[in-house]
Amino acid sequence: MGDIRQNQQDSSGSPELRWGVERRLEFLEFRLFWEGRFNRKDIVEFFGVSNPQASADIHRYQDLAPNNIRYDGSQKFFVRGDDFKPILITPDANRYLAQLRSISDGVLAPRETWVAKTPAFDAVPLPRRTVDPKRLLSILEAIHTGSAIQVQYQSMTRPEPTWRWITPHALGFDGFRWHARAYCHLDKIFKDFLIPRILGTRKTKPHDIDASNDHAWQQTITFKIGPNPNLTPTQQTVVELDYGMKNGVLEIETRLAFSYYLRKRLGLDVDPSLRDASDQHIVLLNSDEIDVSQQSVLEGDSNA
Template structure:
């Protein structure tokens, strides 16, 4: 919509912000634009008037409150309201990724997130890894492997970054073992050299292959409980499909609580089951890799 209107990106962002505030907060005024974007009062007025010109029915001016408020006929024009985006901002605030002034949420609701340990990824290590990925190079890293008592220098040939829901890894070919493995970024203490490499990410079979996980509510839950789980996971006809790279299958199953026998826990605790577990196991045998080996920790 914005591109079709021929608007500059900065203007687009401010119009999207106006709509974000109208949808989530119910009101927006010039000071909001000034505080978030650092524009002048005159520019903020221009933006609000531009929004009115493009979506006149979406807001009205409340003289007593001296602010624009969402109208009863509000219909988004510049963005699709996204609960995930709103909650992601709350999570980013909780993790200290962004400051309250940098987010688009005006009045924060009371909230809390379960804490996760801070991961000490060095900016220089991350930069070196990203550079190696972009340049298709190998880098020499001083790495602490859990299979060795002391850290050591070794070459890795990274082709992607991986987040397992807890830690960041470099997905890389390991010349020492001849296999693709996941190297935990926080365990790389130093880098000291780089060189060209013949290893290609396309040779990483587990990375290239997509696996579909067919998830359903635990059959031993009550009808009401199953319905709740269907809503939790956005299921249709009692099933949802999650697509994941086979290289991340180990992490995905563990995070979903599907890495153990579903009978090992109460249905109310297990909540979901993997309908195509046999198919996935068959695919692992065909590839010659087990779940644990598929993660290939270094």
């Protein structure tokens, strides 16, 4: 990778050009690893460069990794060499599958991903939570300017929506929905506001709320996850492999403000003894530690 950057620096003073060349070479290597081949047309169409530029990119990659690539005249494709070893990318199955997921979710069109030959695939559909762009913009502007903003919010603890002042300082995603993390001037605490439940916005005003006092947002906690002990030893082993556990433990660091959502997402919000191990494959190993951390933050906020 260092050689590429040095070559790019020698050939051009433009950071954009240097980054562009490196990106195109990574694209070639991605195609070689996952699909075994590419041709010059792939580079031209995906990056919008000229044929001579695409040819230059291919020659540059051949110079860098001559054993990784060869030309197959019968296919009229450059194909993966027998001694292929990636030098620019770290092959990542999650990155590949995320591109398929982005296609399924409608986030990207197939031509916008690096995948040329998509396998037959589908994904379980989930309801798409709607976020009004104008209301999101209002929240973003309040975050960027450090302002309080008056919002009409429908909570699930009040029968009707109420107008209140909040001072947002961050956005958070719980795996399904986007929240505004904000100080609530009505309840006088930092809390999450689901953006789709913000039904309207009014004026803003300067405010000096310090986000560093949002202890649940600033502090992190480590979840220690293990296989359900009620599984058989071989079942526990495959769970360890599935989750990438080390010595039977997976550590997940998250903000304290996200601990409720993480528990819920992983099915750890219910006593594991109430569920069959075949349905709940993992357990939380340090539940008491997390509960103590959450309680200490709550007590600190109430005394602030």
